[in-house]
Amino acid sequence: MTQELGPLARKLSLPYYEDALPAHDSFHANRVRNLSIRLADEWSRTVERDVLSAATWLHDIGRPLERSGEIEHHDEWAAGEAENLLETEEVTVDRIDSVKHCIRTHSIRSSSPEPATPEAKLLFDADKLEAAGARGIVRMACIVGERSGRTGEKYAIIDNSSVSGMATSDLPDITLLRDWAKERLDTLYTSPGRRLGKSRWSFMEDFFAQFSKEIGVEGER
Structure with a gap:
C-alpha cells in the first residue's frame, strides 16, 4: 500500500x-x-x-x-x-x-464496547459533539425527521401542546433534542472534548430558552 x-x-x-x-x-x-x-x-x-x-x-x-x-x-x-x-x-x-x-x-x-485507545476515544467524542451546538441542533432535528413515522414513532412534534392549545399528547417535544444532546455530552472521554462540549451546551441552553419564549412558555419580548 x-x-x-x-x-x-x-x-x-x-x-x-x-x-x-x-x-x-x-x-x-x-x-x-x-x-x-x-x-x-x-x-x-x-x-x-x-x-x-x-x-x-x-x-x-x-x-x-x-x-x-x-x-x-x-x-x-x-x-x-x-x-x-x-x-x-x-x-x-x-x-x-x-x-x-x-x-x-x-x-x-x-452494549457497545468501551473505547480503549486514544483514537477510539477521539472518534467517539467528535461523533457525539456532532449532536451539540448550532450544528448539532440542526442535525438532531434531521434525525427526528428521519425517524418520524417509523415503527409508530412520531418524533416530528417538537412543540409544546399545552401552550398552543392542542390536545395533550405523549409525543416528545423539544426536550427530545435536549435529552439526546445531554446524553451524548455526558459520555465524552477526552478533556478537549469535554471543554468543547461545555461550550456547545451553553449555546444550546440559550437556544432552548429562546424556543420556549417563542412558543409562549415565558412570553417572548
Whole structure:
C-alpha cells in the first residue's frame, strides 16, 4: 500500500454514503474527521492520526443499511466491512485492528464496547459533539425527521401542546433534542472534548430558552 491511510479510507468510504440521509452522510463523516483531528491537536496524548482519520471516514458506512433494516448494528457491520476493504488494499493487520476498534466503539448503545485507545476515544467524542451546538441542533432535528413515522414513532412534534392549545399528547417535544444532546455530552472521554462540549451546551441552553419564549412558555419580548 502506497497511499496514506486517511485519504485511502475516504475514497473507499464515499460510495457507501451515496444513499445516506443528511445526518449520517459523507459531510458528517468529514466533519467528524476534522473535529477529531482538532481534538487530537489539543490533547496531550500521542495519537495515530492516520488511524483516526481512516476510522472517521468509515465509521458510518453501515448507516444506510441499518436504516433500511438490512443490518442491525451499523458499527459492527462497518468494522467488518472496513476490514475487508483495507485488507484488499494491503493495509497492515495492526492498523486494520486499530481502525476496527475505533469503529466498533463509537456507538452510544449500552452494549457497545468501551473505547480503549486514544483514537477510539477521539472518534467517539467528535461523533457525539456532532449532536451539540448550532450544528448539532440542526442535525438532531434531521434525525427526528428521519425517524418520524417509523415503527409508530412520531418524533416530528417538537412543540409544546399545552401552550398552543392542542390536545395533550405523549409525543416528545423539544426536550427530545435536549435529552439526546445531554446524553451524548455526558459520555465524552477526552478533556478537549469535554471543554468543547461545555461550550456547545451553553449555546444550546440559550437556544432552548429562546424556543420556549417563542412558543409562549415565558412570553417572548
